[in-house]
Amino acid sequence: MQMGDAPATWxxxxxxxxxxxxxxxxxxxxxxxxxxxWFRDYHDR
Incomplete structure (x- = not known):
């Protein structure tokens, strides 16, 4: 986890x-x- 990440969400x-x-x-x-x-297209993967 990075600083500021939420440990859980609902x-x-x-x-x-x-x-x-x-x-x-x-x-x-x-x-x-x-x-x-979208993510794969955006990052050309």
Missing amino acids: EDATLLHRLTGYRPQTDIHEGIARFVT
């Missing part, structure tokens, strides 16, 4: 939805797959 978008009406639509598995694709 995603909860309830407050975001309550304040803005926004509700994320991307499923966690799809989101991770898309991130990995």
Whole structure:
């Protein structure tokens, strides 16, 4: 871990939805797959 890293997180978008009406639509598995694709393309791997 690097300085400033959070040791654990628990995603909860309830407050975001309550304040803005926004509700994320991307499923966690799809989101991770898309991130990995982006990361590899970005770093040319």
